[in-house]
Amino acid sequence: MEHRDPDLGPIVATLRAFLVQTEALRVVLLLDRGDAEPLVVDCDAAGALEIADGEVIRSLEPGAFAADAPLPLPDVHRLPPVEVDPDVGQITAPLGTLERTATGVRATAHLFGGRSVFTAAFQTNDPDAPLFIAARGEEPLVISLGAREWELPE
DSSP, X not given: OOOOOOOHHHHHHHHHHHHHHHTOSEEEEEEEETTEEEEEEEEETTXXXXXXXTTEEXXXXXXXTTTSOOOOOOSXXXXXXXXXXXXXXXXXXXXXXXXXXXXXXXXXXXXHOTTOEEEEEEOOSSTTOXXXXXXXXXXXXXXEETTEEEEOOO
């Protein structure tokens, strides 16, 4: 597979649209580029935007790519407040909400294709312990809380 430089406008616009629609804290995309190292696009809810291409890291202005249209987002929703205990790895959320949010994360990952990895961080009752959900293709979803990590059962 050959290296290809993506059009960052729609990619960044899509990540920002996901942030707004889901009220996520941060999203990170490892964009598959074939033989080349993945491009890392990191956006947070405050507007910070960082692009890493190998060892070259660029911070861009919050308004960068503001005029670009996002890719059509799948059905994604805000994750209702979840309670966590990172010391024991416990997550308490309304029935089905974690699964529904994880399904939206997976569907968003599919927008970028290949072996791209899409990760979203969500607020919990502990500001020092956001909940991370990561997806790549049809591989099992990964949930992270603090130093703990689990595959989400299908």
